[in-house]
Amino acid sequence: MKANLATTTDNRVRGDALIELVRVSRSFEKKRDVAVKIANTMGLGAKEEIVQAVDRVDLVVRKGEVVGLVGESGCGKSTLGRMVAGILPPSSGSIYYGGKSVSALNRAERRAAALAVQMIFQDPFASLNPRMRVKEIIAGAPLYHGLVRRSEVDQHVDLMMERVGLDKTYKRRYPHQFSGGQRQRIGIARALAVNPKLIVCDESVAALDVSIQAQVLNLFMKLRQDLDLTYLFISHDLGVVEHLADRVAIMYLGRIVEEATTAELFSKPNHPYTTALLKEVPRLDSRHREFQTIKGEIPSPINPPSGCHFHPRCPHAMSRCRLEQPKLMEVAPGRLSACHLNDGK
């Protein structure tokens, strides 16, 4: 298994990879309370509860592309996004930025890498400090890191606000004086203020109304062209991802189950989970339809099913799926899927 993973890693072109995750995992441990600790000393070994939020994930984001990361709540997509953005260290595995492992960088390099990856959050109401003026919110990071001189701050803030389509006369206002869509633009301006290369968007349009969502999505696409940005776009909304992404990775319970170019993934999904997901998305052009539902819900990541995590809900599950975890393998050039069904083909 190890040999197999090594070859898939080597096959990738390191040159154009902006960020690369190799076997990255993140687990969260539930703190044991006093009673459990006492019980443990007396030999009643209570099991620790460990949530494996992200489980040995390999993912490459190449320069200039938009990678969509799709999954339902609790599948670990936000945790993965946070690790990419450097907010959360991985429990194991390594993250390469520009071909170098982040943990091996020196201080200055690490700072440069951290600034190059910025994040835009889901909730435009919770992610802005209500006591700071827009100008302070946008200017904070570039000032701290010495990217702009104090005398040039005003100009810099004006430029950022203009870029995201905010009126620069508003810069002395507070966040509560803006609508949801405008606040999300402030969040985008804050991320852009340190000249990032990669932006991690974690459900960045999920809280917005459809007409406002369209405005913000258009802004994302325009910024990508103007500033040559790369995006890791995390969303549960397949319609949004289909529209924006070049490549899509589907996550289920901490693992990537399928990865392909957007066109291929949406036209002929390989993994049964992807197939089911695509079938259940309501679309404007399908009227009065019958929903063919996947049974059950996402199992708890504290106690995930053995073998393939999807097997209890999968219509094609065989006995092997219960026992053996399918590897994420190349099923066609540039197309990965983790399903035992592919072995028979």
Place this chain on the structure above:
Amino acid sequence: MRGKILGLVGESGSGKTVTGFSILGLVEKPGRIEQGRILFNGSDLRRASPEELRDIRGNRISMIFQDPMMTLNPVLRIDTQMIETIRAHKKISYDDARVLARDALGKVGIPSPDERLAAYPHQFSGGMRQRVAIAIALLHKPELIIADEPTTALDVTIQAQILSEVQKLCREVGTALIWVTHDLSVVAAIADQICVMYAGRIVERGSTESVLDGPSHPYTNGLIHSVPGNNRPGTPLQQIPGVMPSLLSLPVGCSFRQRCRYADSMCMAEPEFNAVETNRDHIARCWHPLAEGRPA
């Protein structure tokens, strides 16, 4: 209409939730229903006495909220809450009520309903809680259910499960349903009729097909074209400029005027409902309705 599903669509602040609340007389002070009539089976609910209204609520009309915890009491077991609801409107024994409650849970797809009756709301996942709330809404086989964004907080696969349950129930029991949502694609999937709301008013109404295929109001058209799945990937989405005006300071005349590309001096006067030429059941509140096939 009995057994039919009406989709009430609008963005946040368009008044769709308040419309739902008004029907049941749930508008909180200082809000009040200023004028108009609410006809339910031909009788005006606004003239109903508090007792009559109490008899209707939960019995003949029931409501499903976005957050199931608005329906459920966190400190009471599910069976207590369900049996209480049943016995409020029906004179039957505790044990019979429990059987009814169990059947209702089974009908919305909750596994082992017998054991689950004794559980507390926090022991359920979000999707399961919403099912319990739906089961409670269905207890008395109401003639009308008002569902206020019941699947917005849920995942796609769970949403699909709930939508399929609801469809089945409407067909089997003959319940009419008002499905309040901001998501046009959900409405497209289940609704027979669509009402589009903007800034507190219904701006367009018609059958799902006629509204979605040939929207007449520029707002509806803009909304349809803002949905990413409805555009070619990678191309800029057609966007509606600006934001919805505050209900405190609505513009004179058509409230969509300031965001509308067809607006002219005529729009300074408030438009009335007009039937779309080809279809008398499809009406829109606009001075310049889009003709079918006219480019957006």
